[in-house]
Amino acid sequence: MTSVERLSPPLFDGDLVFGGPALEAAADDFGHLVRREPLAVVRPRTAADVVRATRWAAERGWKIAPRGEGHSLYGRAQVDGGIVVDMSGLNGVHDLGEDQVAVDAGATWRSVLAGTLPRGLTPPVLTNFLDLSVGGTLSVGGLGGTTHRYGLQTDQVLELEVVTGDGRLLTCSAHERTDLFDAVRAGLGQFGTITRARLALMPAPERVRRYTLAYPDLAGLVRDQRLVVEDGRAEHLQGAILAGGAGRQYQLEMVVFARDGELPPDAEVLAGLTDDRAGGRVEEQSYWEYALSFDALESALRSTGQWSNPHPWLLTVLPGSTAERIAGDILGTLTADDLGEYGRVTFYPIPTGRITTPFLRLPAEETVFPFNLVRFPVDDDPAQAERMVTQNRVLYDRVRAAGGVLYPVSGFPFTPDDWRDHFGERWPAFRSAKERFDPGRVLTPGQGVFAAAPSP
Ligand SMILES: Cc1cc2nc3c(=O)[nH]c(=O)nc-3n(C[C@H](O)[C@H](O)[C@H](O)COP(=O)(O)OP(=O)(O)OC[C@H]3O[C@@H](n4cnc5c(N)ncnc54)[C@H](O)[C@@H]3O)c2cc1C
Known part of the structure; x- marks a missing residue:
């Protein structure tokens, strides 16, 4: 034998x-x-x-x-x-309908979109980077530029097929086995392996216009981000503080979608915004180009080898009431080396009203701000990576003390006590779902x- x-x-x-x-x-x-x-x-x-x-x-x-x-x-x-x-091999896209599609959990969001877009359809929320699996992002949440409108990817899933930890193959949805459905979405892979998901779809525009706007400081960026989210002028709203060669840059990124084939005039989209117009950029793109815009950054990072270096990222969500202050304090302590030439701190408001996923933890406020240290160290230095992992813990503790939470994808160890604290009042439900x-x-x-x- x-x-x-x-x-x-x-x-x-x-x-x-x-x-x-x-x-x-x-x-x-x-x-x-x-x-x-x-x-x-x-x-x-x-x-x-x-x-x-x-x-x-x-x-x-x-x-x-x-x-x-x-x-x-x-x-x-x-x-x-x-x-x-x-x-990754269980990756089919099946059963494409007018407003939904069934996909195997190993499918990437790129292959989902490649399957739906020829019919003029898209998932309402796409992550910035599309080579993530459906099962992988549904296990953590799935934030994207349209989250301010449609919530997270876990809020746009209609049905899941799951193999539970005790080996049962079950289907669940908002109408059937809701306890399993509520546990598995943003459930960190703790309750079952998602094998298939039925996803909501909506019409995709053929064309979009992307505005990358420059600001002299964080206050200006946040003021305009809040305005854009409040008046709903753009389908996509994000933003970042870039650390690269040209010094610190504050960037608002918004994208408007064509309606009935027409894009709104620039004057309408930009009305009342206080950006430094000369430092900004406006581009028209197809929806496919828009959805794949992270590819350019990936190519740049691959060409320098930085795509393969360690990535000690820290992803958190701050309460809206104090986000600007906390982010400003933390930004004040970061050096360009802490982020790397291509690194950035993503920072933008999302209203919490559209987010209903039970195990997705957020500060209990109407508006919250993802605050992410997206680090791309320029070299493969384990000592430097370790220093950043240690720094992540210190910064997480600051975020936590200020009422922020972890977006559960981050480069530092998280203990069972940390998770208990993270889930807070939801911890008993999380633990009891594990038992079930x-x-x-x-x-x-x-x-x-x-x-x-x-x-x-
Ligand atoms: C370059 C980059 C860009 C990113 N951009 C975004 C973004 O825009 N928005 C965002 O929200 N996140 C983003 N993330 C984070 C990303 O969503 C998570 O890291 C996600 O978990 C990765 O998906 P994956 O398929 O690689 O998962 P994996 O790393 O393979 O798995 C992640 C977790 O999910 C579990 N899991 C995987 N598949 C299943 C399944 N089928 N059933 C149950 N559990 C499963 C795994 O066990 C693991 O615990 C980004 C990450 C990177 C590296």
């Missing part, structure tokens, strides 16, 4: 891999800060494969971690000595929610 036979693996429709590049990839992620070797990688071809993998792991006392595109930053999709379920759907605590140990994740 070989050593593999001794493990009595089930027969999979897809692949079971015990070594080589698949294991190497599963031991790493986009953060390059944490490395944990799994025992094996399952590449499911069907939802039944996910059931098989989950039951097999549960019977043997192993942990299991679903993995989408591996763009986690701190080992959240890794598992030490357990089974990684690499969902993953009583053996098989799923997704890399998040460190119910037991500390092993040291990297």
Whole structure:
């Protein structure tokens, strides 16, 4: 009997891999800060494969971690000595209707859009970077430039097919098994592996106009961002403080969509804004170009090698009432090296009224501000990365003390006590959902929610 036979693996429709590049990839992620070797990688071809993998792991006392595109930053999709379920091959786009589509959870948002756009349709909320998996972003939330209008991606999902931690293949929605539906959305992979999602769609415009506006300071940027969100003149609103070569720049980014084929005049879109007009940029784009605009940054980072460096990002959400002050204080402590030449701090308001995902934690205010340190260190220096990981903890504690919360994708360790504090009044519901759907605590140990994740 070989050593593999001794493990009595089930027969999979897809692949079971015990070594080589698949294991190497599963031991790493986009953060390059944490490395944990799994025992094996399952590449499911069907939802039944996910059931098989989950039951097999549960019977043997192993942990299991679903993995989408591996763009986690701190080992959240890794598992030490357990089974990684690499969902990237389960990526079909099915059953395209007039206002919804069913997609396999390993599909990227790029492939979803490529499937829907030829019919003039788009998911209402797209992440800035489209090479993230549907299952991966639905497990954390999924913020995009249209979140101020439509909430997060988890607010725009109609139905989920899930393999729970105890190996049941179940369908859930706002009408059926709502407890599972409410648990899995932004549930950090703790309750089930999402195998399929039915997503809401809306008509996509053919053309858009993107305005990248420059401000001399944070106050001016925030004043105009709030105005744009309040009067609803733009479909897409974000903003960032750039750290690059030209010194600090404050940028508002808004995009208006064509209606009935017509884009509104610039004068209407820009009315009342106080930007430095000479420093801004206005571009017309197709919807596809708009949705893929992150590609240019990715290409630049790949060409310098910085795409492969460690990425100790910190993603948080600040209360609207104090966001500008806290962000200003923290920005005052950051150097250009803390972010890197291509790094940025994304910062923009979103009203919370459209956000209904129960386990997505936000400050309890009508407006909140994502505040993200999107760091691209210029070199692959582990000591520097470690310093940034330590700094993330210090900054997170400041954000937390000011009523802010973690957007649960960040490059520093998070302990079970941190998670309990993070979920606050929702913690009892989170824990009880774990008892119901993953009583053996098989799923997704890399998040460190119910037991500390092993040291990297
Ligand atoms: C370059 C870049 C740009 C980003 N832009 C945005 C953005 O605009 N908006 C935003 O909200 N976020 C953004 N993020 C964060 C991103 O949404 C999360 O890191 C997301 O989890 C990554 O998806 P993934 O497919 O790579 O997931 P993975 O890293 O593979 O997994 C993330 C977590 O989800 C779990 N998981 C994965 N698949 C499933 C599944 N099918 N069922 C259950 N659990 C699962 C994993 O176990 C893990 O815990 C960005 C990240 C990067 C690196």
